[in-house]
Structure formats: structure tokens, C-alpha cells
Amino acid sequence: LFQCSVKKVNGQEIGLNNNSKNKMSQEAVNGVPCRGKVLTVENMNPNVKRVEYAVRGPIVQRAVQIEKELREGVKKPFTEVIKANIGDAQAMGQRPITFFRQVLALCSYPELLEDNKFPEDAKQRARRILDACGGHSIGAYSASQGIECIRQDVARYIEKRDGGISSSPDNIYLSTGASDAIVTILKLLVCGEGRDRTGVMISIPQYPLYSAALADLAAVQINYYLDEDNCWSLNVAELKRALNEAKQHCKPRVLCIINPGNPTVGQVQSRQCIEDVIRFAKEEHLFLMADEVYQDNVYAEGCKFHSFKKVLFEMGPEYSSTVEMASFHSTSKCYMGECGFRGGYMEVINMDPEVKAQLTKLVSVRLCPPVPGQALLDLVVNPPQPDEPSYTSFMKERTAVLAALAEKARLTEEIFNTVPGITCNPVQGAMYTFPRITLPPKAIDKAKAEGKVPDMFYCMKLLEEEGICLVPGSGFGQKDGTFHFRMTILPPTEKLKVVLQKIRDFHLRFTNEFS
Amino acid sequence: MSVLQEISSDVRNMKQMENFVLFRRTNEIKEELRRGVRKSYREVIDVSWGDPHRAGVKPLSFVRQVLAACLYPELMDGDKLMVDVKQRAQRLLGTCAGGSVGSYCATAGIPQILQSISQYIMRRDGGVPCHPENIYISPGSQWALTNILKVLVNSEASPRTGVLIPVPCHSTTIISLTTLGAVAVPYYLREERGWALEMEELQRALDSAKGVCNPVALYMINPGNPAGYVQSRKSIQEVIRFAAEKKLFLLADEVYQDCVYGKESEFVSYKRALAEIGAPLSDSVELASFHTASKGLMGECGLRTGYVELVNLDPAVMKHINNLFSTNSCPILGQIALDVMVNPPQPGDPSYPLYLKETQHIRASLAQNVRRVEEVINSFPDFSCQPLEGGAFAFPRLFLPPKAIERAKEAGLQPDTFYCLRLLEEAGVLFSPGTEYGQKEGTYHIRFCIMTPTDTMEEILRRLSAFHEQFMKEFS
Numbered sequence: 001l002f003q004c005s006v007k008k009v010n011g012q013e014i015g016l017n018n019n020s021k022n023k024m025s026q027e028a029v030n031g032v033p034c035r036g037k038v039l040t041v042e043n044m045n046p047n048v049k050r051v052e053y054a055v056r057g058p059i060v061q062r063a064v065q066i067e068k069e070l071r072e073g074v075k076k077p078f079t080e081v082i083k084a085n086i087g088d089a090q091a092m093g094q095r096p097i098t099f100f101r102q103v104l105a106l107c108s109y110p111e112l113l114e115d116n117k118f119p120e121d122a123k124q125r126a127r128r129i130l131d132a133c134g135g136h137s138i139g140a141y142s143a144s145q146g147i148e149c150i151r152q153d154v155a156r157y158i159e160k161r162d163g164g165i166s167s168s169p170d171n172i173y174l175s176t177g178a179s180d181a182i183v184t185i186l187k188l189l190v191c192g193e194g195r196d197r198t199g200v201m202i203s204i205p206q207y208p209l210y211s212a213a214l215a216d217l218a219a220v221q222i223n224y225y226l227d228e229d230n231c232w233s234l235n236v237a238e239l240k241r242a243l244n245e246a247k248q249h250c251k252p253r254v255l256c257i258i259n260p261g262n263p264t265v266g267q268v269q270s271r272q273c274i275e276d277v278i279r280f281a282k283e284e285h286l287f288l289m290a291d292e293v294y295q296d297n298v299y300a301e302g303c304k305f306h307s308f309k310k311v312l313f314e315m316g317p318e319y320s321s322t323v324e325m326a327s328f329h330s331t332s333k334c335y336m337g338e339c340g341f342r343g344g345y346m347e348v349i350n351m352d353p354e355v356k357a358q359l360t361k362l363v364s365v366r367l368c369p370p371v372p373g374q375a376l377l378d379l380v381v382n383p384p385q386p387d388e389p390s391y392t393s394f395m396k397e398r399t400a401v402l403a404a405l406a407e408k409a410r411l412t413e414e415i416f417n418t419v420p421g422i423t424c425n426p427v428q429g430a431m432y433t434f435p436r437i438t439l440p441p442k443a444i445d446k447a448k449a450e451g452k453v454p455d456m457f458y459c460m461k462l463l464e465e466e467g468i469c470l471v472p473g474s475g476f477g478q479k480d481g482t483f484h485f486r487m488t489i490l491p492p493t494e495k496l497k498v499v500l501q502k503i504r505d506f507h508l509r510f511t512n513e514f515s
Numbered sequence: 516m517s518v519l520q521e522i523s524s525d526v527r528n529m530k531q532m533e534n535f536v537l538f539r540r541t542n543e544i545k546e547e548l549r550r551g552v553r554k555s556y557r558e559v560i561d562v563s564w565g566d567p568h569r570a571g572v573k574p575l576s577f578v579r580q581v582l583a584a585c586l587y588p589e590l591m592d593g594d595k596l597m598v599d600v601k602q603r604a605q606r607l608l609g610t611c612a613g614g615s616v617g618s619y620c621a622t623a624g625i626p627q628i629l630q631s632i633s634q635y636i637m638r639r640d641g642g643v644p645c646h647p648e649n650i651y652i653s654p655g656s657q658w659a660l661t662n663i664l665k666v667l668v669n670s671e672a673s674p675r676t677g678v679l680i681p682v683p684c685h686s687t688t689i690i691s692l693t694t695l696g697a698v699a700v701p702y703y704l705r706e707e708r709g710w711a712l713e714m715e716e717l718q719r720a721l722d723s724a725k726g727v728c729n730p731v732a733l734y735m736i737n738p739g740n741p742a743g744y745v746q747s748r749k750s751i752q753e754v755i756r757f758a759a760e761k762k763l764f765l766l767a768d769e770v771y772q773d774c775v776y777g778k779e780s781e782f783v784s785y786k787r788a789l790a791e792i793g794a795p796l797s798d799s800v801e802l803a804s805f806h807t808a809s810k811g812l813m814g815e816c817g818l819r820t821g822y823v824e825l826v827n828l829d830p831a832v833m834k835h836i837n838n839l840f841s842t843n844s845c846p847i848l849g850q851i852a853l854d855v856m857v858n859p860p861q862p863g864d865p866s867y868p869l870y871l872k873e874t875q876h877i878r879a880s881l882a883q884n885v886r887r888v889e890e891v892i893n894s895f896p897d898f899s900c901q902p903l904e905g906g907a908f909a910f911p912r913l914f915l916p917p918k919a920i921e922r923a924k925e926a927g928l929q930p931d932t933f934y935c936l937r938l939l940e941e942a943g944v945l946f947s948p949g950t951e952y953g954q955k956e957g958t959y960h961i962r963f964c965i966m967t968p969t970d971t972m973e974e975i976l977r978r979l980s981a982f983h984e985q986f987m988k989e990f991s
Contacts, residue, residue, distance in 0.1 A: 020707075027555035036762070036799075037665065037799075037801060037829045037832075038731060038732075038762050038763060038764045038828055039731070039764050039801055039828065039829060040831075040832065041829065041831045041832055041835070043731075044666050044667070044669070045666055045667070045668055045670070045851070046669065046671070047665075047670075048665055048666050048835050048836075048839055049835055051835070051842070052838055053838060053841045053842045054663040057838075057841075063673040073516055086619060088613075088618050088619045089873060090615040090617040090618045091612030091613040091619065092613060093613055094613075096615060101586050101587040102587055104586045104587070105582075105583040105584075105586045105590060108579050108582040108583045108586060108848075109576075109579040109580055109582065109583035112583060115595070130700070134561075134566060135566075135569045135570065135572070137569075137573075137574055137817070138817050138818075139574050139814060139815040139816060139817045139818060140566050140568040140569040140816060140817050141564055141566050141569065141816045142817065142818060152826070176654050176819070176843070176846075177843065177844070178842050179842065187526065188522050188523055189522060190523055190524055190525055191521055192521070205567075209842060212838075213842070215841075216665070218670075218671075236783065303794045319612060336617075337617060338617040339617060339618055339619045339844065340611070340615070340616050340617045340618050340619060340620070340846065340847035341616075341846060342819075342843075342846045355522055358527060358529075361526075361532075361535075362526050364532060364689060365529070365687050365694070366657060366658065366661075366687075367655065367687070367816075368817070369819070370817065370818060370819040370820075370846045370848070370849065371818070371819075372817075372818065372848050373846065396826045425744070435936060454782055500614055
């Protein structure tokens with residue numbers, strides 16, 4: 001049977017036992033003659049074979065299997081699987097914001113507008129959204145770029161966020177989650193053949209959507225390393241190194257940066273760093289993709305989110321009128337945590353009008369983003385104001401969510417840093433921790449013997465023994481010879497404590513077993 | 516100098532949708548009307564999309580009540596909602612992680628809903644087995660189709676991958692295909708025979724691909740879009756045998772399967788027809804069948820949710836398909852709507868009477884519209900409409916006078932686009948031109964959605980008739 005597929009990390013092939021079997025279809029492997037399938041692993045699109053998405057990859061598949069076994073009554077050392085692999089706040093018990101859900105319910109079933117249990121500000125927003133929908137229904141397609149009044153609201157939100165720097169609704173594209181917008185831009189930019197093939201710079205560690213999209217598009221992935229010893233900060237010297245090396249085999253044209261970081265504990269780049277990156281992008285003629293979906297998730301003391309656009313404009317016209325950029329946001333993260341709605345947007349800055357026309361054409365093919373997600377986004381950028389009836393309860397809920405996250409971040413760092421062999425950078429924002437783990441050489445050997453990447457071996461063992469599902473660092477990329485895992489800090493505080501303790505105990509056991 | 520002078524050639528070469536010029540003008544006209552500019556109409560009737568709600572059809576109450584209850588469970592305290600609405604909402608919330616529609620779901624979709632869908636498919640197909648592991652829910656059926664095409668189309672292959680597509684065919688599929696680097700190989704449906712699919716034509720199309728590309732798949736739309744045909748069981752089985760013989764992967768776009776109204780017509784799924792042929796074909800012919808929450812009586816286009824059922828695929832390929840689908844999650848609300856679609860209220864349920872009333876109304880309106888459209892269009896000598904059997908559109912043929920064609924060419928427009936622009940300008944009705952979908956050289960068509968309230972359709976036909984007479988006179 002096929003195991004996890006072959007993966008290239010940092011140019012190294014981390015092979016598995018089925019390398020040669022990759023060439024044969026399932027039936028041929030089993031010795032049963034192929035019934036001459038039209039679509040086989042040999043003739044399918046080779047780019048798709050390279051697509052992997054660790055966040056939902058083999059370890060999650062095993063976790064789902066274990067959950068099934070538990071339901072069937074199989075006895076295990078635990079009674080539930082804790083899925084700390086995916087940034088899904090509400091799955092872990094975070095409550096949705098009441099105001100948002102009220103407006104969305106009103107939009108779904110407008111008869112409720114007669115119900116006096118709903119506050120007036122919710123009704124007003126619902127009416128406004130419905131007025132902008134075809135046939136006054138969220139069931140109608142919208143314009144492919146997104147409902148116009150919502151794009152206007154997004155532009156206003158951006159202006160407010162960035163201290164008045166103007167934003168045009170025409171430069172806003174609503175999308176099916178930020179992922180959709182990211183893939184769309186990449187689709188637009190990736191071109192060329194052979195040595196001229198577009199190279200895209202991505203941080204290591206990175207959020208694996210990027211590597212999956214680059215594989216799918218057959219773009220060249222250019223890795224630049226974040227500095228773990230300095231809170232995962234980015235430095236331009238490293239960008240230069242990566243770029244210069246890449247120039248030999250591709251045409252670097254795009255630089256992706258995730259700020260606040262993922263998986264890198266929502267580390268927020270300093271203002272100086274952002275300026276340096278912008279300068280670098282200008283010098284090297286790179287298109288900047290600023291993934292800012294965690295912009296509202298920053299809670300560490302002394303840490304502040306600086307939007308790339310704001311910094312760009314504050315650097316003066318030499319930069320602000322030339323550097324080309326797209327910035328991305330989403331309704332899935334931050335205090336909203338509404339992953340299931342697939343709401344998001346991108347703002348494109350300084351894009352050539354002809355290219356922008358191509359972008360508009362490209363998005364028109366997929367019809368439109370889900371309308372409830374667009375409606376939700378409208379509420380996120382246009383929340384209750386101080387003079388509105390829902391303001392107090394809204395602020396209370398929002399503050400509670402962020403405070404809980406901050407507390408969990410602190411707790412995580414505290415507990416992990418007591419474990420010899422686990423080092424944890426302070427969680428500045430976002431919803432993950434990405435500790436470095438020291439694995440004894442015997443464990444590494446055992447992993448290799450089983451054909452597994454060492455941190456996958458570690459995480460699989462943790463899953464089997466404790467029912468905790470994490471994502472191994474190899475899924476995000478890491479410096480050669482280092483190992484990590486990514487864990488969300490989303491479970492309710494009491495449960496989180498238990499999880500942290502179990503991981504601590506597991507780590508000590510593991511280290512002991514392989515000493 | 517812009518960094519982006521170079522962009523993907525696939526994107527650059529993507530054909531701009533013909534409708535684009537019409538949409539742009541529509542927005543301008545709407546703006547003019549808002550500003551009080553006088554026209555012979557007070558609002559634009561937009562029936563260029565397969566979008567019933569946009570055209571004025573009301574959403575089904577049951578599904579919207581369930582959605583509202585899932586979004587804001589507090590609604591279930593008290594007596595505003597019927598018991599079956601609450602039960603359904605509670606059951607579905609129980610299938611969501613953390614009991615919330617705000618969570619992500621498993622790669623292929625919420626498992627219990629996949630289960631419901633597979634049971635629906637089995638019922639629909641008279642008991643032919645359906646395995647939930649072969650179903651993937653996606654943000655719209657087009658999304659799923661693009662993913663499957665991605666797997667099939669090897670853009671680096673030489674010769675390039677080819678996919679047989681019908682003419683006429685809805686435009687987004689053609690664009691998706693070509694953007695992925697595949698070659699669209701057209702096979703022409705026979706308009707005069709009710710848009711029948713003729714096997715000789717399929718063979719001719721396949722032969723035409725020799726030396727041009729490597730055809731690997733055959734894409735069919737049943738019931739049709741834009742043309743309103745419903746394929747017979749016999750025809751479907753012929754196509755299946757053809758695909759088996761010529762080693763083609765079958766892509767069956769069946770999103771209009773709930774929109775069948777022709778008196779002699781019956782929807783038979785490709786899967787069912789395949790099963791009825793029996794072994795060895797039924798165990799080997801590879802098929803992907805697409806459905807959606809956007810069409811049919813629910814018409815929830817804005818929720819963006821559809822699914823694909825994969826039949827007889829190589830398990831090794833399925834693993835890669837799984838990876839591909841794992842990178843973007845499907846909206847939860849749409850999945851809830853899907854559950855209602857495949858499991859609507861039943862007789863005896865408290866919500867059933869209203870559900871029945873609403874659905875009967877939509878069906879009756881549709882039947883009436885079909886009758887009226889055929890009647891009115893066929894009353895004109897230079898306008899003809901094949902019998903409408905299924906789907907959501909009329910796709911009548913326009914016999915344009917040479918002067919009109921000439922004028923269109925002068926304006927740099929396709930003749931049917933020219934007609935549609937004039938119709939929009941003068942009558943405030945937005946149709947789409949046949950050029951958008953492909954048509955036999957020298958023929959012209961227009962497409963419009965017929966899932967509208969009956970009085971809207973009457974208004975459309977009134978405006979269309981008046982315009983058409985005028986237009987034909989002008990260019991006689």
C-alpha cells in the first residue's frame with residue numbers, strides 16, 4: 001500500500017520505501033493485472049503528484065483512523081484524539097462572535113428581520129448586505145470580484161488601519177479564504193520555461209499551502225531561512241543569499257512573507273525589517289506577497305503589527321509608487337475564527353493596469369466567492385461602533401478571545417521551556433507554537449530505518465501513545481538537522497494544560513527510550 | 516517598469532468572456548437608471564446567469580430556516596422554528612467540529628453529509644452502490660471539475676492533453692480547460708434533432724484530434740447547458756461504450772439533474788447507465804460525475820457548494836486527488852444546504868406542507884415558462900427554439916439578416932453579441948450571446964435563464980418580442 005509520498009525538503013529527497021513502486025499502479029503492485037485504467041499514476045499530471053499539504057497530511061489521516069477505532073470501541077491509552085494540527089479555533093471550543101452570527105442568520109432567513117430579539121444594528125447591516133445581493137438573496141451569485149459595497153467597506157477598513165493611506169475598492173478582490181487569493185496571484189505570475197521559470201521565495205518554515213501551490217503550478221520554490229535563534233526574524237542577508245543562488249536556475253520574481261508568522265509563533269517582523277524587505281524587493285524587482293491573515297492576533301507585550309502597505313507608503317513615493325504588492329487577509333483566524341465560511345480578500349498595490357485586467361479576467365472564471373463569507377468579511381471590517389447597541393457585548397467577546405489566546409501562549413511557553421530537549425520561542429501572536437525538539441541519535445536512526453522523517457516518527461509515536469495530533473516540522477520546512485513540531489494553542493485552557501503536560505511526559509519518555 | 520509585464524501565458528491567452536462587454540454596459544445602465552436617466556424600462560432584467568434567486572425565485576424556507584438555526588443556535592430556544600428544522604439543525608451542528616459551522620471540516624467534506632449524499636445517489640440510481648469515500652465536496656462543482664481536470668491534464672506532455680467537449684458548452688469549463696494547458700476538442704450537438712449527440716460526430720471529433728493532441732477525456736453536460744436537452748438512456752450507454760473503447764475518462768456534468776420537465780424526458784445518471792451495462796465496463800470505465808447545491812429548486816448559487824463522485828478510479832490516483840482537495844476547504848453552510856437537498860422534508864414532517872407548496876410553485880412556474888418561451892419564440896419566423904426538456908435555460912436560434920451581421924462586424928462585435936447589446940440597451944433585458952458557448956459556424960443563438968417567476972418571464976417575453984420585431988425590421 002502506498003505510504004506518505006516522497007517529499008523534497010531543502011533539495012534533499014526524503015525518500016520512502018515505495019520509491020520504485022511509485023511507478024506502478026496499485027493493482028500492479030498487488031500483482032493483479034491493471035485493467036488498463038485511462039488515468040494512472042504514470043500518466044497523470046506530474047505536478048499534482050508533488051502536491052502535499054502537511055496540515056491535512058498523513059498524520060491527520062492516521063488521527064482520523066484512530067478516532068474511528070475509538071468509536072468502534074478499540075481500547076487505547078486515551079479516550080479522544082486532540083487535533084492540535086490545524087488552526088481551527090471553533091473546533092477547539094472558541095465561541096463565535098454573537099453579533100456576526102446574528103447578522104448572518106438575518107441574511108439567511110430575512111423573515112427574522114421582524115423578530116425583535118435581534119438588535120437594530122444587526123438588522124441594519126443585514127438589510128444593507130441583502131440590498132447588495134441579486135434578488136435580495138445570499139443565494140445569488142455576486143460579481144466575481146466580490147460585492148461592491150463590501151469591497152468599499154474593506155477599503156475603508158484598510159484606510160483606518162493604515163492611518164489614512166488611501167485604498168481603492170477596485171484594488172480589493174474578495175476570495176474563498178485567503179488561500180484562494182494567494183493561489184490566484186501565483187497562477188497569474190508563474191510563467192517561463194526552463195531557466196526562466198518563475199522562482200518564488202518562501203520562508204522556511206512556511207505554511208504548506210505555498211509549497212503545495214508552487215508544486216501544482218510547477219513554479220520554482222526558493223527557500224529563505226528565518227532565524228530561529230532570533231525569534232524567527234527575517235534578515236536581508238539571508239534573502240540575498242537565497243536569491244543569488246536561485247538566479248542560477250530560475251527567474252526569481254516573487255517574495256512571499258507571512259507576517260505575523262505561521263508556523264513561527266506569530267512572530268511579528270519589526271518595522272525596520274519590513275522596510276529592509278521592501279527595499280530588497282525594489283532592488284531585485286520582486287513582487288511582494290504579504291500574507292497578513294494573523295494581523296489581529298498579536299498579543300505579546302511590546303509587539304506591534306505593521307502592515308506592509310503602511311510601511312511602504314511611509315517610505316515615500318520612490319517606493320510607494322513603484323513596489324508591487326498584494327496583501328492578504330481572512331475571516332478564518334484572529335478573534336473571529338470563522339474558518340468554515342471561507343471569507344477573505346486581497347488588496348493589490350501598484351499593479352500594472354493591464355495585468356490587473358488579466359487578474360480580473362482570471363477571477364471571473366471561478367464565478368464568485370461564497371456570499372456568506374463575503375457578508376462575514378463585511379462585518380469583520382465594519383464591526384459595531386461605540387455608539388451602537390451591540391458594541392459592549394462585541395468588545396467583551398473579542399477581548400475575552402484575545403486574552404484567552406495570550407494566556408494560552410504564555411502557558412505553552414512556560415511549560416515547554418521546562419522540558420529539556422524542547423525549546424520554545426515566545427508566542428507573539430497567531431495561534432501556534434513551533435518548538436524545536438532535540439531527538440536522540442538512536443531515535444533518528446530508528447526513524448530512518450522505518451523510512452520516516454525523524455519528526456514525523458516522533459509525532460506519529462505521540463499520536464499513537466497519547467492521542468495528540470501535531471504537525472511535524474518537516475511539513476513546514478526547517479534547517480537541516482533540526483526538528484520541530486507545530487501545535488495549535490487553541491484547546492480550552494484546562495485541556496491545553498493537560499496536553500502540554502502529556503507532551504512533556506512523552507518527550508522525556510521518548511528521550512529515555514532512545515538514549 | 517512593471518515587474519508584471521510577464522505573466523502566465525495561460526492566463527494571458529485566456530479568452531475574455533464574451534459577456535464581459537455586456538456586464539460592463541449593464542452596470543453603466545443601472546447607474547444611469549439610478550441617476551434618473553429616462554429609458555423605456557425602469558429596471559434591467561438580468562437572466563444571463565443560471566441564477567434563480569437573482570431572477571426573483573424565492574429561496575426554499577426550510578433550507579434557510581435550517582441555515583439560520585445553524586448559524587445562530589439561540590434561535591432554537593422558543594417556538595419560532597418548526598420541530599423538524601430544529602432537529603435537522605441540531606443533527607447537522609453535531610456533525611461540525613466544535614458544534615459550529617465556523618470550523619473547518621475533513622478534506623472531502625463532513626462525513627455524515629457525504630453519507631447522506633451517497634444514500635441519495637443510491638436512491639436516485641435504483642440501488643446502484645455508492646461509497647462515500649468516492650465523493651468530494653468542493654466550493655462549487657466547477658472547482659471540483661477543475662481539480663479533476665488538473666489531474667488529467669499534463670501541461671508538459673507532448674502532444675498536449677485533449678478533452679472532448681460539446682458545442683455548445685458552458686464557457687467556464689472551456690476556459691478552465693485551456694488555462695490548464697489542455698486542448699478543447701469540440702463535438703457538435705445536432706440542433707435540428709433537439710441537440711442530439713450523434714456517435715458519428717463523436718468519432719469525427721476524436722479523429723480530428725489525431726496529430727493535434729492526445730484526447731484523454733470526454734466531457735458531457737446532461738441535462739444540457741446552454742441547450743435544454745436531456746440525454747436518453749440509450750444515448751448515454753452509447754457514449755459509455757464509446758469511452759470504454761477509445762479509452763476516455765468520462766466527465767459527466769449533471770448539475771441540472773433536478774431540472775427535468777420534458778414530458779418524455781427522464782434523467783438517467785451516467786453512473787446508473789454504466790451499472791446497467793454491467794461488467795466488465797461497469798467495473799472499469801472511469802467516471803467523474805458532478806452535482807451542486809446551486810441549481811435545481813434550491814438554487815443556492817451564492818453558497819458555492821458542489822460535489823464530485825469518482826467511479827472506478829485507480830486507488831493510487833485517488834490518493835493524489837485527496838491531496839489536491841485537501842488544500843482548500845469547502846464552505847460549511849453550503850454542505851448544510853446539500854444535506855437538505857439530498858434529504859428534503861418528507862410527508863408527515865411539519866415543514867413538508869410549506870416545502871411542497873414552494874417546490875410545486877417553482878416547478879409549475881418553470882413548466883409555464885417553458886410553454887410560453889417555446890410558444891413566443893417559435894411564433895417568430897426568424898427565431899426558433901428546440902423543445903426544452905431540462906436544465907435552466909432557453910437557447911433559441913436567431914436567424915439574423917445579413918445587414919445586422921454586417922453592422923455587427925463594423926462594430927467589431929459578434930452578431931449575437933451585437934443583438935444582445937441592442938436588446939440590453941433598448942429593452943433592458945440581459946441575455947448572453949451564443950458565441951460565449953460555441954455554435955456551428957454561421958449560426959447565432961442567445962441564452963437566457965428560464966427559472967424565473969412567471970410574471971418576470973412574461974415581462975421578458977413582452978420586451979423581447981417588441982424588441983425583436985423592431986430589430987428585424989430595422990435590418991431587413
